[in-house]
Amino acid sequence: MTNERMKAIKIVDELIAYFFAHQLTDLTIDLNYGLSQLEISVQGSCDQKPDDLDQLKEVLNSERQEELEEYYSSLLGESRNYHELNLLGALVDSADISYQNQQLSITVYRKRS
Amino acid sequence: MQKSTEYKSLSIARALKKEEIDVMKIEERVKYAIMTIFAAILAGSAFIFNNLSEIIVGMGEIAIAPSILVTDYMVVGNIGASLFNAGILMLISIYLAYKNDVNMNGPVIAAAFTIAGFALFGKNLFNIWPVILGVYFRSIYEREKFSKLLLPALFGTALGPLVSQVSFGFGLHPVLAIIFGIFVGILAGFALPPLANHFVRFHQGFNLYNIGFTAGITGMVFMAIFRSFGLDNPNTLLVAEGLNRPFTIYFVIYFGFMLMIGFVLNNRTFNGYAKLMNYSGRLVTDFVSLNGFGLSLINMALLGYLSMAYVLMVGGEFNGPIIGGMFTIIGFGAFGKHLKNVWPLFVGVYIASLLKIWEVNSTAALLAALFGTTLAPIAGGYGWFFGIIAGLVHMAMVMNVGGLHGGMNLYNNGFSGGFVAAILTPLFDSLKRFKGDADY
Structure with missing residues (x-):
């Protein structure tokens, strides 16, 4: 498998880890491994807005x-013990993060060079 | 996914990103300029100690020294030549980062100061290039930009003595030895990037000198092969003495200058320092991206003063390796180390020195204390008590692993730190002691 595809898998892993850390286990994952960019979106139901969401937005x-x-x-x-969100932020170009109607959605974009 | 909404959102994000990048570009120029000034001061201060001809002669002697651990260039050449060597190698690192369009962020600052520090006792204008070239060949082989492999290239120069010892230390035919030395350097450089990425998992990022561990393993393999042909390295401990007075003055001014610039760039405040000290420092914690360049410089200067105070308080001597340790600490002040996660390692190594067979002010014990801060993320992540334990274990380990690579790897503490972190952190995790970062 190419390095780039391995990175896509690891980015998904890290995003899932973030949702799991906030006890969100019913998730929808959408991955588009496009020619020009990788786009990964993870969504889940969430009763309360996570406290660290603004920081996450800044980092990503x-x-x-x-x-x-x-x-x-x-x-x-x-x-399983540590998060790598700083590193995740260094690997993606940008992210859209929203919390609406008790739905948490995180989408990250990574241009393929 | 609702594509139309997503793309609109993406275009906004891109637009915002572009503005951000434009701002960053201006800041990058400032950061590069300041780092260049620090390197130029280092090179320029060579003339305080020696004149031009002495420096040129000293540089020549440094270039042909086998350079295995521990070879103080202040003894091999002279003080001026070793400072000039440090300044020039730091300028080369900065130039390579600039040329490859890499931002002057925490890891690059750490690499530049680490190279400067080790240019006082092991890296020189001859032995760094084969390793860098080997990493460059790796980038060609993998069809990747060299910028992606810049960090292994810069940190990988830890294997400089491999090149120098083969070229000048084994007593082979002079021309063939140099060709062979360059060849093994290129080979090691070519091997380093995938190994570094692989081995970082071994210690889970708790050993800041990741290349130190990787280069230790690589050096160990090369040394084992050399020994199988009857080639071995002599035990080397060549260090200068009696330089405490000039270097105390020198570094009070140097760190003061750094502190002042950091203070000005941080809006003439120390604001944010408490937050910075809440990070565990585990790889990857780039203080420049997270807390700003100004605050990183403040942290670097404070760490410089702390390390200097430790050396003086235990009655140690300033020489090439010790100053190299201080420079490495200040470099990693932009990439994981801060006052709160460093002091437990100093205390751990200090207690170990009192209890064990080593003199607390000996060069070896001082190097273990200064470079033992490679394990600062353990103190930052698990608490000061666990940091002290890491220091105690590190002191014993570092005195035992050097023989494996025969001094070919300059980052011996990074080699030891990799083992210590890999052994201790799963145990600490099993006790559920990881506090985590306060935020990211």
């Missing part, structure tokens, strides 16, 4: 840092 919309990809990307989605 921080600038992509390509230099971290080949060095640290294997940490993504790897551990």
